[in-house]
Amino acid sequence: MKxxxxxxxxxxxxxxxxxxxxxxxxxxxxxxxxxxELQAEVKNESDIVSSAINMLEDDDERIYTYVSAIGRKSENxxxxxxxxxxxxxxxxxxxxxxxxxxxxxxxxxxxxNGVGTSxxxxxxxxxxxxxxxxxxxxxxxxxxxxxxxxxxGILGNLLVYIVLTAVVIFIISAFIAAVLTKxxxxxxxxxxxxxxxxxxxxxxxxxxxxxxxxxxKRINKQIETLSSQKAELSYITENxxxxxxxxGNGGVILSANTAAKSILGSNETASYTHLCRDKEYLDxxxxxxxxxxxxxxxxxxxxxxxxxxxxxxxxxxxxxxxFIMDITDRENAEQLxxxxxxxxxxxxxxxxxxxxxxxxxxxxxxxxxxxxxxFAEKIYSEGKRLLALIEDIIKxxxxxxxxxxxEFGDVSLxxxxxxxxxxxxxxxxxRNVNLSGSLDDVTVCGIESVLYEMVYNLCDNAISxxxxxxxxxxxxxxxxxxxxxxxxxxGIGIPKEHQTRIFERFYRVDKSHSKGTGGTGLGLSIVKxxxxxxxxxxxxxxxxxxxxxxxxxxxxxCEQLP
Numbered sequence: 431m432k433x434x435x436x437x438x439x440x441x442x443x444x445x446x447x448x449x450x451x452x453x454x455x456x457x458x459x460x461x462x463x464x465x466x467e468l469q470a471e472v473k474n475e476s477d478i479v480s481s482a483i484n485m486l487e488d489d490d491e492r493i494y495t496y497v498s499a500i501g502r503k504s505e506n507x508x509x510x511x512x513x514x515x516x517x518x519x520x521x522x523x524x525x526x527x528x529x530x531x532x533x534x535x536x537x538x539x540x541x542x543n544g545v546g547t548s549x550x551x552x553x554x555x556x557x558x559x560x561x562x563x564x565x566x567x568x569x570x571x572x573x574x575x576x577x578x579x580x581x582x583g584i585l586g587n588l589l590v591y592i593v594l595t596a597v598v599i600f601i602i603s604a605f606i607a608a609v610l611t612k613x614x615x616x617x618x619x620x621x622x623x624x625x626x627x628x629x630x631x632x633x634x635x636x637x638x639x640x641x642x643x644x645x646x647k648r649i650n651k652q653i654e655t656l657s658s659q660k661a662e663l664s665y666i667t668e669n670x671x672x673x674x675x676x677x678g679n680g681g682v683i684l685s686a687n688t689a690a691k692s693i694l695g696s697n698e699t700a701s702y703t704h705l706c707r708d709k710e711y712l713d714x715x716x717x718x719x720x721x722x723x724x725x726x727x728x729x730x731x732x733x734x735x736x737x738x739x740x741x742x743x744x745x746x747x748x749x750x751x752x753f754i755m756d757i758t759d760r761e762n763a764e765q766l767x768x769x770x771x772x773x774x775x776x777x778x779x780x781x782x783x784x785x786x787x788x789x790x791x792x793x794x795x796x797x798x799x800x801x802x803x804x805f806a807e808k809i810y811s812e813g814k815r816l817l818a819l820i821e822d823i824i825k826x827x828x829x830x831x832x833x834x835x836x837e838f839g840d841v842s843l844x845x846x847x848x849x850x851x852x853x854x855x856x857x858x859x860x861r862n863v864n865l866s867g868s869l870d871d872v873t874v875c876g877i878e879s880v881l882y883e884m885v886y887n888l889c890d891n892a893i894s895x896x897x898x899x900x901x902x903x904x905x906x907x908x909x910x911x912x913x914x915x916x917x918x919x920x921g922i923g924i925p926k927e928h929q930t931r932i933f934e935r936f937y938r939v940d941k942s943h944s945k946g947t948g949g950t951g952l953g954l955s956i957v958k959x960x961x962x963x964x965x966x967x968x969x970x971x972x973x974x975x976x977x978x979x980x981x982x983x984x985x986x987x988c989e990q991l992p
Contacts, residue, residue, distance in 0.1 A: 673754030896921035
């Protein structure tokens with residue numbers, strides 16, 4: 431719009447000024463033409479009158495009579511002046527009151543050169559008089575003068591017409607300027623800026639349109655790149671399991687991914703206070719909004735989260751970034767590690783204390799000779815228990831490492847189950863437990879030693895935690911996708927409050943009974959690890975006094991394993 435006004439003003443002023451100048455030029459030319467015509471008329475009349483007077487042969491009376499006759503008929507001023515400057519006749523004024531004209535320029539020129547001219551402004555504003563004097567043969571001078579309007583006078587007389595003409599010129603100029611401006615701007619307004627080079631417009635705009643086309647292509651490419659990057663970033667953040675929140679000035683949430691909303695429990699993202707009201711979260715965000723880096727732990731919905739917030743100081747638009755990580759498994763693993771270390775220390779210390787105590791009694795000679803065998807058996811029993819404990823700890827540690835990828839192969843579970851039943855037959859008989867089996871010929875993809883430990887521990891527990899005349903049964907059943915190993919007994923059973931924890935390391939339902947059976951508290955933990963390594967699942971059914979059933983489902987294809 432500003433450009434259109436400038437074009438309009440330029441065209442309007444140009445047209446208006448041009449027409450005004452033309453008007454004044456015409457007035458000037460007319461003035462010059464009228465002045466020339468006036469001077470020619472005065473000169474011609476002077477020449478005629480002077481010629482006629484010269485023919486009167488110096489007869490003053492006849493000359494006066496002729497000049498008087500001419501003066502009465504002529505509209506011009508006619509003056510007859512003697513050679514000494516005295517005015518003899520003037521058809522406009524009485525000669526008695528007129529001063530000597532000898533000093534008049536035209537008279538002086540005529541006396542000197544025969545002809546004299548002069549132009550003098552009249553006392554009346556806007557008029558001037560042209561004088562033409564001719565020296566007669568008698569020495570007198572005849573002078574004829576005519577008055578006309580000066581340039582200012584002509585302009586004054588024509589002022590009304592000039593004003594009206596100027597108004598008309600103004601209107602015409604405005605109309606012409608508006609039309610021309612519209613015609614000039616129209617092709618520019620119709621430019622297709624999306625396709626600049628396709629426009630048919632002024633040649634002067636070609637270079638500009640070419641640059642615009644190049645700029646459009648560059649901008650479109652940058653937009654495509656930014657859109658692609660934004661989509662990639664959005665896809666990454668929306669599919670992150672970790673929460674990500676970006677805060678602006680004043681705590682306004684600029685972005686919050688799905689994980690953050692799910693963790694913090696709200697979809698309201700107007701302000702950081704709407705997203706979550708937990709103290710740890712609020713303290714963390716307020717700290718980062720103050721420009722301080724902050725970390726905190728948030729417990730919410732039974733999970734543990736690490737809040738890590740950092741201020742952003744090099745971008746005025748952003749104020750901080752909050753990263754939310756679920757560390758529940760890590761914390762639980764750390765807790766298990768601490769418990770494992772404490773339990774290992776305790777479990778190793780107990781048999782070692784017994785061994786050292788018995789050995790100390792023997793070494794000090796306090797024991798009777800007939801009791802030495804009893805103390806030796808005590809040392810042997812505790813040493814055996816200590817060795818079993820160390821072996822189980824090594825097994826669990828190796829299972830924790832999970833480095834079994836190269837050890838998988840075809841394993842006959844049928845042969846493993848037969849071997850275990852034969853190995854535990856004597857123990858079952860000693861415990862007065864009937865151990866039986868129902869075995870399908872099953873081969874799976876697995877680690878033989880790990881599967882052996884899994885089945886062995888299940889069967890050993892079924893015997894150890896049974897009762898007199900109890901039953902323990904090992905079942906191996908082939909399924910469409912693998913097999914199911916089931917060990918059932920009608921022993922002491924497991925109380926419901928303990929069933930969720932029996933697969934934890936060193937966890938015992940009855941510690942006194944476990945020590946009596948020689949258990950280390952790691953057997954079922956080994957079973958759980960073995961099932962996980964083989965991609966299997968464990969199910970447990972147990973009732974106090976009625977027995978326990980533990981089943982492990984194992985796939986038979988290596989690609990199903992983790």
